């Protein structure tokens with residue numbers, strides 16, 4: 001694997017970004033920065049900032065301003081190997097960190113039809129304690145509604161109800177989808193068919209990352 005991997009996972013809500021991130025970060029020793037979870041953790045602490053963040057998450061809107069970008073800067077500016085899940089979500093956020101010399105060098109775009117994603121999100125459940133994710137049909141817990149790992153009652157995320165899911169999609173198409181062209185123009189965008197089952201998706205991601213890494217090492221040795 002290349003020495004520097006500054007990876008972004010892009011994709012609509014429910015495309016499997018966190019599922020991929022969990023596996024890939026372990027395999028490639030990447031720091032996994034999951035912005036949605038960082039924001040939910042702040043809400044859980046019930047701080048003034050958390051209360052402000054909740055207003056946006058509960059409506060399916062993006063947290064406005066540079067707060068999220070500044071946070072990303074603080075977390076990764078000295079790192080050479082990381083994976084950003086849920087950041088950037090706008091071209092403005094991408095440019096903001098680029099101006100701060102955080103140079104993303106690989107973007108994986110998880111492609112999956114909206115109809116499939118809606119099925120995934122409406123039956124997703126999470127453990128509020130250890131954060132394990134379930135899907136009531138595809139990856140149901142062994143005991144109904146109880147987390148396999150820590151035995152806590154699993155819950156539905158506040159933003160996983162049909163009205164908010166619809167709004168998250170609207171926001172994705174309007175604000176996040178322009179990043180596809182932004183990164184494609186920089187020749188660092190790679191697409192992955194994320195409509196398959198998780199094992200196959202991970203396999204494809206690994207295959208792509210190995211190929212990308214080989215390419216990077218070769219172009220380095222040519223210089």
Ligand code: AP5
Nearest residue numbers: 013014015016017018019036061062063086120124197198
């Ligand atoms: P975030 O938590 O990142 O939500 P999201 O982008 O909508 O993505 P999800 O977590 O819903 O889905 P995912 O793609 O990670 O899929 P997952 O692996 O979970 O962000 C939440 C909110 O935070 C935003 O709406 C916004 O308000 C705010 N926010 C975040 N970043 C921000 C930023 N940069 N700026 C401003 N605001 C920001 O999978 C989904 C389900 O499908 C699971 O049940 C899983 O088990 C299942 N599944 C996964 N893969 C497969 C598969 N291949 N086949 C079948 N099922 C699968």
